[in-house]
Every structure is written in structure tokens, then in C-alpha cells.
Amino acid sequence: MQKAKQEATGTPLSQGGLNRPLKMVNMVQARCSKCNPRGQGKRGWWKTCKHDPYYTVREEEVRHPKLEQTEDGRTIKTGEEVEIEYHKVPNWKQIADDPKISSGRMVQIQRERGSVFPEEIGEPPICDYLNCWEPNPTIHAKRVFTHEGVQTVVGNYHHRDEAAIVTLRLNETPVYVGVDKDMERRRAQLDAVNIL
Ligand SMILES: [Zn+2]
Ligand SMILES: [Zn+2]
Numbered sequence: 001m002q003k004a005k006q007e008a009t010g011t012p013l014s015q016g017g018l019n020r021p022l023k024m025v026n027m028v029q030a031r032c033s034k035c036n037p038r039g040q041g042k043r044g045w046w047k048t049c050k051h052d053p054y055y056t057v058r059e060e061e062v063r064h065p066k067l068e069q070t071e072d073g074r075t076i077k078t079g080e081e082v083e084i085e086y087h088k089v090p091n092w093k094q095i096a097d098d099p100k101i102s103s104g105r106m107v108q109i110q111r112e113r114g115s116v117f118p119e120e121i122g123e124p125p126i127c128d129y130l131n132c133w134e135p136n137p138t139i140h141a142k143r144v145f146t147h148e149g150v151q152t153v154v155g156n157y158h159h160r161d162e163a164a165i166v167t168l169r170l171n172e173t174p175v176y177v178g179v180d181k182d183m184e185r186r187r188a189q190l191d192a193v194n195i196l
Contacts (some may be wrong), residue, residue, distance in 0.1 A: 020130075021096035021097070021098035021100070021101055021130070022098075022129065022130045022165060022166055022169055023096070023097045023098060023128050023129070023130075023152070023154075023155050023166050023169075023170075024094040024095060024096060024097070024128060024129070024130045024131070025094070025095045025097045025107050025117075025128055025155070026092055026093070026094055026095070026118065026125075026126040026127075026128070026133070027092075027093050027095050027107070027110050027115040027116065027117060027118075028054045028090045028091050028092060028093070028115060028116050028117075028118055028121060028123065029054070029091040029092075029093045029110070029113075029114070029115050030045075030046035030049070030053040030054060030091070030113070030114035030115060030116075031053055031054075031056070031091050032045070032046070032049045032051045032053045034049075034051055035048070035049040035051065035053070036049075036053075044114075045114070046114035047114075052088075053091075053114070054090055054091055054116065054121050055088045055089060055090055055091065056088075056089055056091055057086050057087070057088055057089075058086070058087050058088075058089055059084050059085070059086060060084070060085045060086075060087060061082055061083070061084060061085075062082070062083045062084075062085055063080055063081075063082055064080065064081040064082075064083070065077045065079075065080050066078050066079040066080060066081065090118065090121070090123050092126075093110070093115065094130070094131070095107050095110050095115075097128070097152060097155070098152065099145075099147035099148060099150040099152050099170075100147075103148075103150055104147075104150035104151075104152055124136050125137060125156060127156065127157050127158040127159075127162065128155035128156050128157055128162075128166070129157055129158075129159075129162040129165075129166070132157075132158065132162065134158035134159075136158070137156040137157050137158040138158060139156065139157040139158065139159065139160055139162070139163045139195065140156050141153075141154035141155060141156070141157065141163040141166070141167060141195045141196060142154065142196065143167060143170075143194075143195070143196070145170035145171060147170070147172075152170055154166050154167050154170060154195065160190075160195060161190050163193075163195040164190040164191075164193035164195055165190065167193050167194075167195055168189070168190075168193060175189065175190075176189055
């Protein structure tokens, strides 16, 4: 719609990052090289996979230096012991929940490929704001916006401002950028949003 308006008037309109999704639902992907080799596993393979498909084991080197005191009072390293620790980490994937991305169907598409919400495998829920990753969000903004027939709920955030920004975005209201003199306008704009 914005593009049509731009073409009609000939004035350049800044997209202002408006097309970048900010609501990202964090899901955990099913992955298994035995049951789903090269993505060619049979339909629903994750339901019978016995290889912990929602986690990847990561190796981490832990170095323990061997230190000694010399007779003249210096501390020197004479060797090192290296241990490998194994950590099970969930296969996190940020999924854009935005009416403009795949008609708002990204979460459903991931579900159909075996992805789960973290709570389903005993992991804490994560804030829905792009790249935030804070666990256990406490702001539950339940407003629903409808865009071309696609319904999107504002979502779960760990900070009120995040919920306010996503509310404005889903309402297609440009958000003031928080630089210089715009700082106050942005503050006032975010504070005025009813996030519930
Ligand atoms: Zn498997
Ligand atoms: Zn957050």
C-alpha cells in the first residue's frame, strides 16, 4: 500500500525498517541426522526419534593452568590441564510472527516440521522481541491485530517498551527513532501505548 502511495505521489518514503519483523517467537527445532538425513526423513519423523532431537551437545574446553611460585616470588605457569565439558543446548530458532512474512504462517509452518515451544520440553519461555533472549517474560500483551485477514497477538515480553513497540508496529504506526531530540517524543509515544 505504501509502495502504491509512493508511486502515486513520486515522493520518496522511508520504510524506516518498518518491514523488518520485530516479533520473533522462539521455538526449538527438531534435528536428527539419523532420522531426518538431509531433511529427507519420513513425515512426522520427530515423533519416533529416540536421539533427543530438540538438543545439540556442544563441547566446551575448560583450561586449568598449573601455577607455581618461584623462589624469587614470581608466579609462573608450568603447564595446563584441559577438560572437555559437554553441554546440552536446545536447538533454538527465532521465528518471525509477522503478518507480512509468509502471511503470518511461519510459526505454524515450523510446527508442521516438528518444532516445539520451549515449555513443551521443560525449557523456560523466551521474550518475543527480536534478539532479546530474556527468559520468563512477564508482560503478556494479548491484543490481537488483524492485517489482511491474518491475526497476530502482540505477545510476551520482558520489558513494557518491547510490548509497546510491537503494538505500534502491528498497528502500522511508525515509531520515533530514539536519537537526539526524538528521544523524548519516543518516550512519550511508548508510554502512551495501551499494551493490554
Ligand atoms: Zn533420531
Ligand atoms: Zn525482551
